[in-house]
Amino acid sequence: MSVPQSQSFNHLTIIGLGLIGGSIARAVKAVGLSTHVTAYDASEAVRDRVRELGLADTVAETLEAAVADSDCVILCTPVGTFEGIAQAMAPHLKPGAIVSDVGSTKGSAIAAVAPHLPEQCHLVPAHPVAGTENSGPDAGFATLFKGRWCIVTPPEGADETAVARVCDFWTALGSNVEVMDAQHHDRVLAVTSHIPHLIAYTIVGTASDLEQVTESEVIKFSAGGFRDFTRIAASDPTMWRDVFLNNREAVLEILQRFNEDLTALQRAIRWGDGDALFNLFSRTRHIRRTIIDAGQDTARPDFGRETATPSAAGTE
Numbered sequence: 062m063s064v065p066q067s068q069s070f071n072h073l074t075i076i077g078l079g080l081i082g083g084s085i086a087r088a089v090k091a092v093g094l095s096t097h098v099t100a101y102d103a104s105e106a107v108r109d110r111v112r113e114l115g116l117a118d119t120v121a122e123t124l125e126a127a128v129a130d131s132d133c134v135i136l137c138t139p140v141g142t143f144e145g146i147a148q149a150m151a152p153h154l155k156p157g158a159i160v161s162d163v164g165s166t167k168g169s170a171i172a173a174v175a176p177h178l179p180e181q182c183h184l185v186p187a188h189p190v191a192g193t194e195n196s197g198p199d200a201g202f203a204t205l206f207k208g209r210w211c212i213v214t215p216p217e218g219a220d221e222t223a224v225a226r227v228c229d230f231w232t233a234l235g236s237n238v239e240v241m242d243a244q245h246h247d248r249v250l251a252v253t254s255h256i257p258h259l260i261a262y263t264i265v266g267t268a269s270d271l272e273q274v275t276e277s278e279v280i281k282f283s284a285g286g287f288r289d290f291t292r293i294a295a296s297d298p299t300m301w302r303d304v305f306l307n308n309r310e311a312v313l314e315i316l317q318r319f320n321e322d323l324t325a326l327q328r329a330i331r332w333g334d335g336d337a338l339f340n341l342f343s344r345t346r347h348i349r350r351t352i353i354d355a356g357q358d359t360a361r362p363d364f365g366r367e368t369a370t371p372s373a374a375g376t377e
Contacts, residue, residue: 074099074131082137083201086116088234091203101127125153136162141303144173156181167214167243169307183223188212194295207235214243251311261293
């Protein structure tokens with residue numbers, strides 16, 4: 062398969078081989094997007110597993126060796142690690158190298174990385190809005206990014222050619238690409254991702270406390286809504302700790318608005334205002350249908366989950 066030069070990097074380095082890093086490695090190999098892929102992870106166990114899985118052409122033992130001679134370096138680690146990585150790798154980057162990432166907070170990514178990069182290198186942050194609650198190199202798959210959005214947030218004055226190459230790279234992996242300002246990205250993601258995760262962590266924590274009172278009935282009789290909250294709340298705790306710490310301003314702004322809306326909902330319930338409840342639920346139902354129409358989820362029964370048949374139940 063021939064890939065246009067604008068979409069490929071002769072030498073691509075992936076730092077951090079969890080769900081996203083592992084999926085990038087698989088997707089790049091599936092579409093023939095790079096001549097040579099180097100992987101590095103701070104965990105020796107992860108590096109060994111990456112070798113076993115054959116996810117990269119080279120698995121480097123040090124960060125410095127991983128980035129040397131690389132055309133593009135993608136940081137796939139928690140955003141709280143970015144500054145330390147940038148400081149360590151900066152002296153070893155070759156002139157013209159592009160540095161990107163996959164973090165879900167972009168203002169902090171730019172602030173952490175940009176001051177440490179050599180002038181001749183190019184920072185082009187990106188955020189593939191895709192993932193699952195699973196983590197580790199075994200969790201990735203090549204089609205993770207197909208049909209999903211990748212938001213590219215170049216800092217002011219970024220090299221246009223470098224930005225175009227990163228956009229083309231994600232397009233080649235199957236993503237829909239949009240370019241936006243980092244601050245705007247962080248506010249949007251606070252609404253669509255960060256606050257939902259915060260709510261999920263909170264409600265599952267509350268249920269855990271109640272479980273002691275109800276003798277496990279909260280878990281035993283979990284309905285679909287609570288089940289979906291537990292899926293979100295199973296996400297990587299290190300990653301999400303760093304997300305909230307690094308996007309605190311946007312998260313707190315949206316959380317304040319959420320608290321105001323929640324107070325209004327409490328008032329409607331207390332006063333028996335059925336019209337207010339019906340109007341809210343109708344509006345949010347329309348949003349759900351819009352998400353399905355946009356191809357970002359499925360309307361199939363049980364959200365398209367594979368469910369066990371009676372004959373298969375309990376066989377694992």
